[in-house]
Amino acid sequence: MAARRPQEPAEPLPAGPGTLGSGSPRARPRLGGVFRCVEDAFENKTLQLDASGGGRRSPRAGELYSGPPGDPEGPGEPRRDDPEAAASLGGPPRLTQKQASDRLLIKGGKIVNDDQSFYADLYVEDGLIKQIGENLIVPGGIKTIDAHGLMVLPGGVDVHTRLQMPVLGMTPADDFCQGTKAALAGGTTMILDHVFPDTGVSLLAAYEQWRERADSGACCDYSLHVDVPRWHESIREELEALVKDKGVNSFLVFMAYKDRYQCTDGQMYEIFSIIRDLGALAQVHAENGDIVEEEQKRLLELGITGPEGHVLSRPEEVEAEAVYRAITIAKQANCPLYVTKVMSKGAADMVAQAKRRGVVVFGEPITASLGTDGSHYWSKNWAKAAAFVTSPPINPDPTTADRLTSLLSSGDLQVTGSAHCTFTTAQKAVGKDNFTLIPEGTNGIEERMSVVWEKCVASGKMDENEFVAVTSTNAAKIFNIYPRKGRVAVGSDADLVIWNPRATKIISAKSHNLNVEYNIFEGLECRGAPTVVVSQGRVVMEDGNMFVTPGAGRFIPRKTFPDFVYKRIKARNRLAEIHGVPRGLYDGPVHEVMVPAKPGGGAQARASCPGKISVPPVRNLHQSGFSLSGSQADDHIARRTAQKIMAPPGGRSNITSLS
């Protein structure tokens, strides 16, 4: 366990009166530690504040449920957590040092979870949420944040970042330190980064590399996906070690990048089967690498070398095809599937349709596909066009973002990532004469929450609860870190965002917290931005000022068999057992197969069948005395294509009637 600060699980609270307003979620059992999956986490997730009537609750308690979620704040209330205002509201007057403070009271905010919103105060201690309710009894002298008129959300979980992805020997401009700083600035308090093993590096070694860099650099909690760029024989052992000892429960395979990382369908099936047995989650980068490569060749031959060639060589159909194939393979292997970077309508529709057919599949659009479109590939400014290069590419259809946000709102897509993998313009310029060499990746780690809010909530497509679901809760559930992350509840990690839905922010490379000199969302005006960000119980961003410590982020190990994903898979595994038909032995005539002169030709397909060299059926009464034992005339032929069984010409026997 990499948790540096061992946490005490919250004491089990009696469900009667006198609890601090929180009969649920239940405290986690001590056994197994905080990372254990809470058994009943999903049954009783509604905070039942009024179930504990009386006690220390104020007369105001009845108002807790009075308003619908959309009735957030009255006019004239203090807008910011001005310390004086907080003090005047009756909170403890003195503030402790911001950075050192392990105790924190957030007053007057509207707590927004994926299932409900309610007004309550929130007390944080030791990096955990300790109390939620009204008139909390808290120690004196703690820092108080006034959140009147603001929302208190669980911190965002960015499910897809690549802060250390090596491309052509280059590393991204934003490393773990810079990237997580930007994440925190945008309201994301946890990232899941992709470990990418370079050529000749084992999965385990690459994992250790990433851990080392992230442990020293990350400012927020993080966890790791591991990419499987090469198939090899001992893959099962490596995956098993990662799952059992290293806290990794998700692996990505590539269907693109031919001759480099691409897996064949057969390999994918095998990897998926292993992943299913281990209880992990299969992620795919879905693009048909074969077609992409052919298209790249064709475009370069046509003399198209600019970034527009990137999108022309990776059309939407190629993405949709791979998504469909991945879904088919996952369905066959009965393995849960997670499609990273859903960039086009076609791919998103595939995911949605598959869900309708009952496949366990999740789709992840990214900031770039939600916030901008691919028309920029045709920009006259090479640097600008190159900045958008990522795979699958951002779709040139300007209505794509709209469709993706609709599918997010309807639940057909579940999570949002950023796929943050930035390269400076100088790095991108490595491919200035050949678009296939442009390092791929866009920014989005900082912008994700605001872009989703702007496109989905501000436009009325989803409510604040769904916003929490797609930016945080669903990801926590899928990757089995719920309810530690992704929920504002007693006992959860104190990763919180105080969100101001009325703030307006214009995204610009001038003001962002990234190392790159451009921003693909340049000029996008977003309503909704974080005012205060709390990570591990500490205020790390307040009013635009960052207070981060590189290396403060902890590695969050993840257990296997996430309930959210595997409950269904387990049930299906039981159902999916297939049985043969019990039949009497076939006793009719059998055609004598000539062993062809060219062995290996017609029989290659069967070479892999274990049942190939089956014993001759002993009970076949028609069988002649011809025997396969002893040396035969054709023993020099490596493999027999079929059994050499002689049967007497039996004429039409009874087996031929097909009644």
Place this chain on the structure above:
Amino acid sequence: MSYQGRKSIPHITSDRLLIKGGRIINDDQSFYADVYLEDGLIKQIGENLIVPGGVKTIEANGRMVIPGGIDVNTYLQKPSQGMTTADDFFQGTKAALAGGTTMIIDHVVPEPGSSLLTSFEKWHEAADTKSCCDYSLHVDITSWYDGVREELEVLVQDKGVNSFQVYMAYKDLYQMSDSQLYEAFTFLKGLGAVILVHAENGDLIAQEQKRILEMGITGPEGHALSRPEELEAEAVFRAITIAGRINCPVYITKVMSKSAADIITLARKKGPLVFGEPIAASLGTDGTHYWSKNWAKAAAFVTSPPLSPDPTTPDYLTSLLACGDLQVTGSGHCPYSTAQKAVGKDNFTLIPEGVNGIEERMTVVWDKAVATGKMDENQFVAITSTNAAKIFNLYPRKGRIAVGSDADVVIWDPDKVKTITAKSHKSALEYNIFEGMECHGSPLVVISQGKIVFEDGNINVNKGMGRFIPRKPFPEYLYQRVRIRSKVSGLQGVPRGMYDGPVYEVPATPKYATPAPSAKSSPSKHQPPPIRNLHQSNFSLSGAQIDDNNPRRTGHRIVAPPGGRSNITSLG
């Protein structure tokens, strides 16, 4: 008697024939007229025709006169593990004629290692000597070897073949990778050929077969279990995607399941030129029989893709045929006797694949589609004959009753009820997968090349009377649209000034030699450094370098001074 005629001329060598009082059905209209046939051609259509005296006359009495059926998918000589099919060209075409099909298009299946041309000649010869009806040949590309392009060109230009099948299944045997498919499609498009695809995901099938055999399931049900319809649908989708990229028409042989048909339907609505061919088996029966307790019966249904176990599939496919989302019907006729099938009695993967259907096709389609009111007689003609003739560039020689067309004509009785059974069928098989099926509608008289070959249940044919019908490339029905699309969808780059900002120096360490093999194929890889880059230092790549021992450079070694934020970085 279904006709009255000049009696006592039993010989069928008469070259002149008058069909009186029939209702002529084409795919676009029906009308009453007499038809006069001479020299194997339709010479006159109309009322009160002036014909020579003494010609044989068939009185159709208002029955339907339809263009003879075209069976687009037969395998009358397919080798499987050294066995050949039970029905050869003679037996098979005899059965075809008895069922109202007057032309077949057979698949040439080259054994791995033999060339397309030699195999074509082999098939050509066998069919010429045996076939009783006109035929043409598809050639299956079973491997994409060096020199295949030249052979394909010869086949298209000199041999009259305009359709080629590629396989996405049969791993390590016939299967082609996506790259090869892309290459093959591109090349075949250039030749103006029709691309047929056997669509199943062979990789996954191989995995499933392994798994199912390991579970101890060896019977024919394993065949269906290892080839679920998702794998068919997936491959169909992939084939369409590849074809869509290349802008070439693609033709899916043997559409056996609802989901595969749905994919075709959806794709057609989006624009790609896709054609789908359900076969008699997928229209007339279903895959529940794989679970039969009778091994021989279960094995009889083994074909690939398998019949869908969903019993509502035939109904669904028929509806799609009726609305035009699927266009043609074949039979996939490739029969093996029970003894031959029994080669796989302990391992379903060894059961030779193929079902019968060449004789039953027309009747099954009529019974399922027309007798149920799903389609009219014109649409029936379209899907059994005319569409096939158009797609494969035989139209209007075949597939239409018109002056000048071949005299391949069927007099069809929509009311006749026939029970399909192995006892009475013409195939050499001892079983029939449609056994016991009662069908409305069947042919009364079948005329091939102007001769009566089937009448009153009696078949009257000579071995080898069938002719090879060469087909020209670039069928208008497909390629007109392709040509226009190619014209309008030209790709153009963006004219830009040279990028003159800083360029990151890529270290050419051996460690990173492999991550970029995709660059191997890019022609612009060894470009000279851009001459107008004013920021460039005088570092040169010419002469011996310290890393010359590295086989390949992964990127350009271009050094640029740290230029700070230059103007190119503003993204306004």
